[in-house]
Amino acid sequence: MNVDDRKATATVNQHLAASGLRRTPQRQQVYKALVAHPDHPTAEQLFLRIKQTTPKISLATVYNCLDALIACGLVRQVAVDRGAARFCANMDEHFHFHCESCNSITDMPLKGAALARKLGLPRGFQARRLDMTVHGTCRTCSARVRA
Amino acid sequence: MNVDDRKATATVNQHLAASGLRRTPQRQQVYKALVAHPDHPTAEQLFLRIKQTTPKISLATVYNCLDALIACGLVRQVAVDRGAARFCANMDEHFHFHCESCNSITDMPLKGAALARKLGLPRGFQARRLDMTVHGTCRTCSARVRA
């Protein structure tokens, strides 16, 4: 287990405990897989990856673990149109760039969306979470089309 | 047919024609139903509403019509976590407030998200569409909890 793995495991354990959830190898695995490949995978993609090292894990467990990780504030999900939910372990404030060509999702540094959060929410509305997704064409796909 | 209906029908016909799509009663119905109740319904809710006046319409047709309306720029869809897609006929720039308590979606005037659109997208990325959703508790639900 390398340094990143150790750190991820420590993070999971700490957050799960803080939320009164059990720390299980599966939850640690799911989190580590998500941190290792921050490409916003679907639950099934995550499942397939984890199965390579832990063949006995089930897809339902991946969903359950993801929900536990969301509950303890380590993971957020990204909804794109009618597609499968995608997951993100970057909890820094950022928004997502969704490429309509290759379907990739790229984290984008925030720069002022924090500002957007405070922008004119009428009194009574309480903001807890901001999802901002820009849809368009990513750099790779832009380049490919032009070529 | 009242003034709003007439106007909505004219809008649909115009946009469909401009995109080379046929104007059909079903597409007009779906658009009118969406404009009449701007509560961001799911495809099925829309289907149930339309069925009251047009009992023969099918759910598949509602999906098809929605896709046609999206294609011609009259409708956008709003994805929320793992729930069913919801639809919005307000094409003015705005963001969505999703209430995690009652699951309602409220249109919010933009104020500066246009700014967010230009915020630091690295060169090569082309923005075509911005989805911004604030999740939290709406006014009604905030009031109910406090009471």
Added chain:
DNA sequence: CTAGGTGCAAAAGGTTTGCGGTTAA
């Protein structure tokens, strides 16, 4: 006339649930 659309039913995802067995605390 005929390409594009509709309605129906069946299939295909994606996600959740029920349950018997396992395990973290």
Added chain:
DNA sequence: TTAACCGCAAACCTTTTGCACCTAG
């Protein structure tokens, strides 16, 4: 010890597809 969690399979919900019929242009 035991409530929480896992793995499996079945169920569920949402969305798409195939096909025969219909209709707008």
